[in-house]
Amino acid sequence: MSLTHALLGLLATRPQSGYELTKAFEGDLGRYAWQAGHTSIYPELAKLAERGLVEVTAEGARGSKTYDVTDAGRAELRDWLMSPPSRQAKVRNEQVLRMFLLSALDRDDAVTLLRRIAASTAEQADVLRAIREEAGDVVPGPAGFGQLAAEYGLRQYETVSSWALWAIEQLQTPART
Amino acid sequence: MSLTHALLGLLATRPQSGYELTKAFEGDLGRYAWQAGHTSIYPELAKLAERGLVEVTAEGARGSKTYDVTDAGRAELRDWLMSPPSRQAKVRNEQVLRMFLLSALDRDDAVTLLRRIAASTAEQADVLRAIREEAGDVVPGPAGFGQLAAEYGLRQYETVSSWALWAIEQLQTPART
DNA sequence: AGATACATGTAAACGGTTACATGATTCA
DNA sequence: TGAATCATGTAACCGTTTACATGTATCT
Known part of the structure; x- marks a missing residue:
């Protein structure tokens, strides 16, 4: 299940509460x-704790629980990330469906x-470009991992936008028969 | 539900049996x-027929049923396609999750x-590029709709590939602190 | 004092996948 | 004749979403 690994991955960057993880999504x-x-x-955090992949490392105000990955959790995450997706990975994209x-x-x-x-x-x-320019000034040096994802999103949007413009042109080209 | 509209959309291009629709997916x-x-x-085809959005127009060998969209189905499909996705569209992509x-x-x-x-x-x-070259020779004139989707996929792959190369460079740039 | 944000949980409903089941036709 | 493909269906299970539920801390 992907949720399992998403949570392990988020916790691997820093210990967080369920509430904070919810915000990340x-x-x-x-x-x-x-x-x-x-x-x-x-519920998934509870299951992960039961399996020993995460553990509660602190309990704060308002009943908040801070979770952290265990060594077993880190190993499980690395396994999942590094193992090539056996079959074809599942993709569900409503926007792309519309295009089809x-x-x-x-x-x-x-x-x-x-x-x-x-x-x-x-x-x-x-x-996204505006955000990148701002952040670029503040943090020099090699890109943080978060920036990789941001750049991914930016390029994705640019690609879809230019594809749509191309598609419009194609549709408007009169038939040559 | 997206499956509903996917089926309506596929049937709108040509009447088909459930078996053929399965192949399309x-x-x-x-x-x-x-x-x-x-x-x-x-089961979804049965529900759509009950709602009057599709109908069985022919029954062939081996108990096959050919479905076609009704006018009501076509209207429903157009509504869905043309109405801007109210909230953010649902995306689930295991590969992208790995990148995050x-x-x-x-x-x-x-x-x-x-x-x-x-x-x-x-x-x-x-x-995909190879397929495009082949098809390009056979069907001149304005791009068919299927070609729009194929081009979309091609550009998507190109974007991810070049992003990954860029990301590698970023990670290998030594810190400037 | 009241609104908002923090913080966690359960239960029912829904959509999709996996496993199970059946039978007709075609091809080697 | 046996395997593969065509063709349709049901039932149990699983993960996600929606609705329901509760309480604390902060800010105005």
Whole structure:
């Protein structure tokens, strides 16, 4: 299960509470990679603790529990990350599904939709680019790992945006028969 | 539910049996966008028929049933495709999750993993490029809708591959402190 | 004092996967 | 004739989402 490894990975960067982990899934992680709400996170943490992959290292105010990965958890995570995904990895992307189904629309509708996609992805790329410029000034030297993910998102948006523009052109090219 | 609309979209391109729809999900559709096995497709087709969004237009050999979209189904599909995804669209991508969790690996492991990603995505891009060249000769004129999806996949792979190469460079740049 | 954010949990419903089951047709 | 492919279905299970539930600490 991917949630298992997502939690191990997040805890490997720093010990956190379930509440903080929940917030992490509301950011880029949930946006591009995997979603989870607190209602799946809390039970999963309990299961991981039972399996000895994580442990509660501190209990703070308001009943908060800080979890940390154990050595066994770290080993399990590395195993998962380094083992090539045996079969094809599972991908579920509603936005991409829409693109696959473009053929069900007439040309005008398809172009309208593609224009919207091009605009919104370009906009989101701009946002990420602005964030990168800011962060670039503050932290010089080799890119942090978080920056790798951010750059991934940026390039992703740029790619989709330019693809959409290309697709519009293709659809508008009159038939040569 | 996305499966609903995936089926409506596939049937909108041409009437098909559940068996044929199942095959469609085994190709690019299931690879990049959405997966479904026959055990979810057959019951879903029955539900769609009950709601009047599809109908059985022919029954062939070996008990096969050919489904087609109704006008109501077409309207429902257009609604879904054209309505901007209200909240953020659901994305689940195990491969991307791995990239987000790179930070849990030491530098050497991370580079090894990124190299593998760069190589495999470049390879898959090559495959798609080869297919495009072939198809390009056969079907001149404006791109078919299927070609839009194929181009999308190609650009996606190229982007991930070049990102991985960039990420490796970043990790190998010595700290400037 | 009241609103907001922090913090954790359970239970029912839902969607999808895996395992099980059956039978017809085609090909070697 | 036996294997592979075509073709459809059900049932149990599993992971996720939605709805429900509770209480604490901070800020205005």
